[in-house]
Structure formats: C-alpha cells, structure tokens
Amino acid sequence: MHWPVEAATEVLPLPEVNQRRLAQDLRMLAHIGASPGGGINRLAFTAEEREAHSYVAARMREAGLTVRGDAIGNTFGCRPGGREGLPAIVLGSHLDSIYEGGQFDGTVGVVGALEAVRALNEQNIATLHPIIAVAFAAEEGARFGASNLGSRALVGDLPQEELRRLHDGNGTSVAVAIQQLGFPLKEIPTCRWDSRQVGAFVELHIEQSAGLETLRKPVGIVDAIGAATRLRINLIGRPDHSGATSMSLRRDALAAAAEIVLNVERIARETAGRNTVATVGKLNVKPGVITVVPGEVEMDIDIRDIDADMKDIATSAMEAMVHEVARRRGIQERIELLTHQLPSTLAMWTREAIRGVCQEMGVDYRVLPSGAGHDARVMADLAPAAMILVRNKSGISHSPAEWVEMSDIVLGVQVLTNTVLKLDDALAQRRGEGKHP
Numbered sequence: 517m518h519w520p521v522e523a524a525t526e527v528l529p530l531p532e533v534n535q536r537r538l539a540q541d542l543r544m545l546a547h548i549g550a551s552p553g554g555g556i557n558r559l560a561f562t563a564e565e566r567e568a569h570s571y572v573a574a575r576m577r578e579a580g581l582t583v584r585g586d587a588i589g590n591t592f593g594c595r596p597g598g599r600e601g602l603p604a605i606v607l608g609s610h611l612d613s614i615y616e617g618g619q620f621d622g623t624v625g626v627v628g629a630l631e632a633v634r635a636l637n638e639q640n641i642a643t644l645h646p647i648i649a650v651a652f653a654a655e656e657g658a659r660f661g662a663s664n665l666g667s668r669a670l671v672g673d674l675p676q677e678e679l680r681r682l683h684d685g686n687g688t689s690v691a692v693a694i695q696q697l698g699f700p701l702k703e704i705p706t707c708r709w710d711s712r713q714v715g716a717f718v719e720l721h722i723e724q725s726a727g728l729e730t731l732r733k734p735v736g737i738v739d740a741i742g743a744a745t746r747l748r749i750n751l752i753g754r755p756d757h758s759g760a761t762s763m764s765l766r767r768d769a770l771a772a773a774a775e776i777v778l779n780v781e782r783i784a785r786e787t788a789g790r791n792t793v794a795t796v797g798k799l800n801v802k803p804g805v806i807t808v809v810p811g812e813v814e815m816d817i818d819i820r821d822i823d824a825d826m827k828d829i830a831t832s833a834m835e836a837m838v839h840e841v842a843r844r845r846g847i848q849e850r851i852e853l854l855t856h857q858l859p860s861t862l863a864m865w866t867r868e869a870i871r872g873v874c875q876e877m878g879v880d881y882r883v884l885p886s887g888a889g890h891d892a893r894v895m896a897d898l899a900p901a902a903m904i905l906v907r908n909k910s911g912i913s914h915s916p917a918e919w920v921e922m923s924d925i926v927l928g929v930q931v932l933t934n935t936v937l938k939l940d941d942a943l944a945q946r947r948g949e950g951k952h953p
C-alpha cells in the first residue's frame with residue numbers, strides 16, 4: 517500500500533491561545549466599573565462601558581486590526597481575509613454589565629475573540645475570509661429594560677420610537693443617554709449590516725448556570741437561545757395613614773404587588789412549559805414611608821422561554837392575573853410591554869463545526885440550550901450563528917459571585933480559535949470550493 521508520506525508528515529502551525537495575555541485583559545477589564553463590594557458596574561451607555569470599549573479598541577489596534585466604531589457604540593476590529601469580497605467570520609460578545617454584575621459575563625467572549633485573532637497572527641495563519649472581532653454595546657437589559665441594543669442596531673431592528681420610549685430609573689431615555697455620550701442618534705440606521713457581509717457569527721460566553729459544572733464538562737455548544745418578554749406594571753392605590761386607616765378601607769398597591777409576585781411565580785411553575793421562567797426583579801414603592809399605606813408600585817416582570825408559544829401563553833396568563841388582582845383590590849393598573857423577543861435556533865452546520873473541533877481536540881462537550889439571552893440570538897437573524905459556552909464553576913451569574921476557572925476560559929478560547937479555521941473551510945466548501953490549502 518502506498519502512503520502519502522510527505523503530506524502526512526507536513527506539520528501545520530497551530531494557533532495557540534496565550535493564557536497570560538488573556539488573564540491580563542480580563543484583569544484589566546475587571547477594574548473598569550468595579551465597586552468596593554466586587555461587583556462590576558458597566559451599565560449600557562455609561563462612561564464605564566465606554567472605558568471598556570476604549571481598552572479593547574487599543575488591544576485590537578496593537579493586534580494590527582483595523583478598528584472602527586458605529587453610531588450605537590459597537591466596536592469592531594477587522595483582520596483582512598486572503599481573498600477580496602468574501603463574507604466575514606464575526607466573533608464577539610458584549611462589555612456592558614448589569615448593576616453589580618460578574619466579571620466574566622460578556623467580557624470572556626470579547627477578550628476571547630481578540631485572543632483568537634492574536635493567536636492566528638502569531639502563527640502567521642491566514643484565513644480566506646476576513647475576521648471581525650466585535651464588542652457589542654448595551655447587551656444587558658438592566659438599565660433600560662430592553663436588551664441587545666448594539667446587535668439589534670446591526671440587524672436593523674432598533675426603531676427610534678423605542679429609543680425615545682425606554683427610560684432608566686432616573687428618567688433618562690436611551691436616546692438621551694446615547695447622545696450624552698456623543699453618539700449621533702440620527703445615524704443609528706447606518707449601523708445596519710448587509711447579511712451578505714457575514715458568513716458566520718460565533719459568540720463565546722460563560723454558562724450562566726450550573727449545567728456544565730454538574731455534568732463535569734468544560735464546554736457547551738448551544739442549540740437554541742431563549743428570549744424574554746418584559747412587562748412593566750404600574751399599580752395605583754391610595755396612600756393613607758398606616759394607623760388610622762382600617763384594613764377594610766385600604767387600597768394598598770404593595771399588597772396587590774405582593775400577590776402579583778407570587779402569582780407570577782406560580783404561573784411560571786404550573787401553567788407554562790418546562791423551560792418557562794419568570795422573575796420580578798424590580799419593584800419601586802411610593803411613597804416608601806413606614807407610616808403610609810403604599811399608594812403606588814412600579815414592578816417589572818421578565819418572562820423567558822426557549823419556546824415562543826409557551827412564553828406567550830404565560831405572558832397572557834400573567835396579564836389576566838394582574839387585571840384580576842387589581843380589580844379585586846380596587847387598584848388601578850397599567851401594563852406596558854417593555855420588550856418582546858423571539859427565541860432562536862442556531863444553525864446546524866456552525867454547531868457541527870464546533871463539535872468537530874471539540875472532537876479533534878479531545879474536549880468533552882454537551883449540546884444544550886441557553887436560557888440566558890445573548891447577542892448571538894439577534895445575530896442569527898443576519899447570518900448563521902453559533903455559541904460556545906465555558907463551564908461556570910460557581911454556577912452563578914449576574915452576581916459578583918460569578919466565577920470561571922482560567923483553565924476553562926483558555927480551553928473555550930482555543931475551541932473558538934480552532935472553530936474560526938473550521939468555519940473558514942466550511943464556508944468555502946459550502947460555496948463548492950473544496951478545502952483550501
């Protein structure tokens with residue numbers, strides 16, 4: 517039998533992720549917006565979020581990428597491909613955080629994209645397709661109630677009406693917050709990308725629960741991403757004297773809210789699908805005085821599912837319940853729809869590319885859905901999208917207690933880097949060009 521000895525012994529350089537460099541970037545970013553209690557505060561459209569983008573833009577420039585930003589505050593670093601006119605492989609995640617968030621949510625995916633490009637550069641590995649590392653702006657819904665504002669601008673799904681309607685807790689609208697940072701509001705439509713510009717999108721992210729840790733698997737490959745519907749409920753009762761008002765005469769907005777909170781939990785548990793979750797994470801009580809029957813409550817409900825129909829069923833049941841509780845208690849109610857997202861199923865062939873990489877590397881993985889929201893859900897509207905999850909040792913996220921081992925991050929970034937090469941070939945093959953040398 518004849519063996520092609522030359523071909524078999526040819527040693528191709530492999531891109532190798534640099535742990536020290538990755539750790540340094542994560543450490544530097546963990547200082548931006550850090551509170552004394554250890555939480556990260558880089559809310560959407562704040563100076564802290566911008567500082568993180570500046571840090572990443574500087575590292576992108578050092579890596580030789582062509583850096584640009586857009587009118588919503590996304591940051592892009594482009595590495596050219598070997599052939600003109602091909603769609604890009606886009607990698608990245610977000611740099612903003614919730615109030616008192618963890619240091620890995622979003623950041624790992626941005627730093628991972630940057631490191632993937634640096635690893636390719638170091639070994640002089642060219643790709644046919646351009647690679648774009650992206651740091652999205654305003655992924656978290658914590659400040660304004662709506663998420664993914666940066667990636668939604670990219671897919672052309674961010675109406676000006678919404679930017680003017682949504683406000684933070686201080687009454688600042690998204691539109692005003694954007695302009696205060698010097699971004700030109702009127703130019704947001706120019707953020708939109710043509711889907712022909714993107715061959716595939718890959719987001720590396722920490723897992724935000726204990727699934728992989730429980731399974732003792734370091735890597736997850738996401739098949740579907742859940743979505744949120746968020747409702748803001750305003751309850752107007754009557755503020756009154758806490759000593760002089762008999763129990764039968766009260767119109768207590770907070771007591772109504774308490775009943776609603778427990779019913780939200782019950783509906784999510786009982787009436788809806790297995791993946792339905794619902795949370796009341798925010799409640800403002802007025803006047804907030806110990807000697808006054810609460811007259812007014814504003815509460816936000818976050819309802820999520822991977823199944824859009826089950827989410828809609830749960831949402832309708834919750835709306836009906838709010839009306840019933842309010843009517844029975846003599847409370848005036850108003851329900852505002854803050855956001856209504858659709859879940860996304862990720863492309864099979866991009867998922868298979870990651871699976872192939874894991875098998876080649878001997879990395880144990882699990883294919884699983886993500887209950888947490890991600891920019892990949894939005895980017896899937898523009899191009900085939902994929903997500904790699906890194907095991908979360910703490911099993912906790914959206915909390916300063918979020919913790920991921922460096923060895924798992926390095927492994928995730930290596931899977932991401934190798935996936936870029938796999939996608940570079942897969943995209944050529946899908947055009948019928950065969951494997952490129």
Ligand code: GLV
Pocket residue numbers: 655656657663887888889890
């Ligand atoms: C983002 O982290 C979200 O799912 O809220």
Ligand code: MN
Pocket residue numbers: 614621656914
């Ligand atoms: Mn988050």
Ligand code: MN
Pocket residue numbers: 610621622655721889890
């Ligand atoms: Mn995130």
